[in-house]
Amino acid sequence: MSNKIKVLLSRVGDTNFKAAFSNIRADARASHRLTPVVACDTFLSMLKYGCAFSDYHLFHFYEKNASQRAAFLTLTENNRLIQALNNVAYRPVFEAKTRFAREFAPYLHRDCLLLAGSGDNEVLAFLQRHGVVFAKRDFAFGGKGVKRLSVGDFSGEEALVRYLREEKYDLIEELIDQHPALSAFCPTSVNTVRIATILDGDEIAVPYAIFRCGRDGDVDNVSSGGFSANIDPVSGVIISSAMSRGEERCETHPVTGAVFRGFQMPMWDRVLELVREAAKICPEVRYVGWDVAYNHDGPLLVEGNYHPGHMAFQLCDLTGRKHLFEKYLK
Numbered sequence: 001m002s003n004k005i006k007v008l009l010s011r012v013g014d015t016n017f018k019a020a021f022s023n024i025r026a027d028a029r030a031s032h033r034l035t036p037v038v039a040c041d042t043f044l045s046m047l048k049y050g051c052a053f054s055d056y057h058l059f060h061f062y063e064k065n066a067s068q069r070a071a072f073l074t075l076t077e078n079n080r081l082i083q084a085l086n087n088v089a090y091r092p093v094f095e096a097k098t099r100f101a102r103e104f105a106p107y108l109h110r111d112c113l114l115l116a117g118s119g120d121n122e123v124l125a126f127l128q129r130h131g132v133v134f135a136k137r138d139f140a141f142g143g144k145g146v147k148r149l150s151v152g153d154f155s156g157e158e159a160l161v162r163y164l165r166e167e168k169y170d171l172i173e174e175l176i177d178q179h180p181a182l183s184a185f186c187p188t189s190v191n192t193v194r195i196a197t198i199l200d201g202d203e204i205a206v207p208y209a210i211f212r213c214g215r216d217g218d219v220d221n222v223s224s225g226g227f228s229a230n231i232d233p234v235s236g237v238i239i240s241s242a243m244s245r246g247e248e249r250c251e252t253h254p255v256t257g258a259v260f261r262g263f264q265m266p267m268w269d270r271v272l273e274l275v276r277e278a279a280k281i282c283p284e285v286r287y288v289g290w291d292v293a294y295n296h297d298g299p300l301l302v303e304g305n306y307h308p309g310h311m312a313f314q315l316c317d318l319t320g321r322k323h324l325f326e327k328y329l330k
Contacts, residue, residue: 001191004182004201008186009222009224011031012209017026019053019145021039023054023056023057024038024039024042026057027042027056027057028062028272029199030062030063031059031062031063033062037141038062038143041056041061041062041315042056042061044228045069045211048073049061049069049070049072049074049076050075050076050077051069051072051074051075051076052075054075054076054311055072055074055075055311057320058247058311058315059072059314059315059320060318063112063217067180068320069320069321070320071319071320071321071322071323072314072320072322073310073314073320073321073322073324073325074310074322075086075299075310076330077310077322077325077329078308078310079323080329081287081328081329082287082306082307082308084284084328084329085198085285085287085328086284086285086286086287086306086307087284087285089284090282090284090285091285091306091307092304093282093285093306094282094285094288094303094304094305094306095138095139095297095306096136096138097136097137097139097140097170097171097280097303098114098116098170098171099138100304101114101171101173102305103281103282104278104281104301104304106318107274107277107300107301108300108301109279109295109297109298109300109301110173110174110176110300111126111129111130111173111174112171112172112173112174113126113171113172113173114170114171115117115164115165115169115170115171115172115310120158120161121166123161123172124158125135125163125170126159127151127157127160127161129174130174130175131150131152132149132150132151132175133148133149133150133172133173134146134147134148134149134172134173134175134190135147135167135169135171135172135176136169136170136172137168137169137170137177138170138171138172147169149163149164149172152259166246172292176293176295176300177295177296178190178191178293178294178295178304179266179294179295180296181266181294182213182266182293182294184256184258185213185253185256185258186213186214186215186216186255186256187256188216188217189213189214189217189226190213190293190302191211191212191213191293192212192291192292192293192302193207193209193210193211193212193231193265193291193292193293193299194210194212194228194289194290194291194292194305194308194312195208195209195210195231195233195272195275195289195290195292196208196209196286196287196288196290196308196313197270197275197276197278197279197287197288198286198288198291198328199280199283199286199287200286200328203205204279204280206233206272206276207232207233207277207321207324207325208228208230208231208233208254208313208321208324209231209232209236209313210230210231210312210313211229211230211231211235211238211242211260211263211321212225212226212227212228212312213226213227213229213242213253215244215253215254215255215329216244216255222243222244222245222312225244225245226244227242227243227253227260228242228244228280228303228312228315228316229241229242229260229261229276230245230313230316230317231265231317232244233272235264235268236264236265236268236271237262237263237264238260238261238262238263238265239261240260240261240316240317241260241261241316241317242260242316243312243315243316249316251262266294267294267298267299270298270299271292271299274292274299274301275290275292275298278290278301285306287308288305288306289303289304289305289308289309290303290304290305291305292301
């Protein structure tokens, strides 16, 4: 119990109380209970289930009973899972985009250039080959630090090189020529599958998969306004409605009209083969959330996540899926 209290106190210390109590008041209205009652229930749930303020609010704990709450993988349990399965010394393999590009080069299937080790002439040649590129910074998350740049928006390749140096980008990549089936959801973003793998001895489990697409921008992250929907990891079929920031839920994309539920992800057997092969490259990190995109020829890796989140795959249908990880939590 003392460890739970320590975690609770540290979490409270890191909390944005304005946002937290705004959520508590919203939950009180939704559940037709007094705000102090919901506030007490929130703190007790944090202690009992290891949830964060945001877990209680976004997972709708205010309308769930004890067994339903216990079914969710919460923030504390997700952190414990990662500590148990992943060696922190290898975290930079995944979080430094330049290192990831080197280690997983056979699975990227696109032209990439590390800026720190490249002269201006090499960068110029890259820009002449690819007039539009994605520029990325190491250790950036949630779609931040990623920008789509076109030579046409500058006075020439030399001006773009100067911009890349001045803005301290670390990596540029060829634009992914996205598969038309995925472009149908949002043609302006690279729409991806987040698919998790757990290396368990000689076996590689795939506990969940999520489809992510943009709304009308360059990135597909929910935190940047995009949508996510659950995929059946066996068949590759989308099995839920889509959810966006602010708990907006929809069956069809509000801009393009593409239907989420029932969509069959292309070449799913090749996606599973790709992530299972990639999972063997760094066995010291057993639990990885892979971001997979499609070009016209098939799936390719965008990046791997050392610290997969616990929210999206439980949020789309508000269903707890801790059972997928029980054997590793023990």
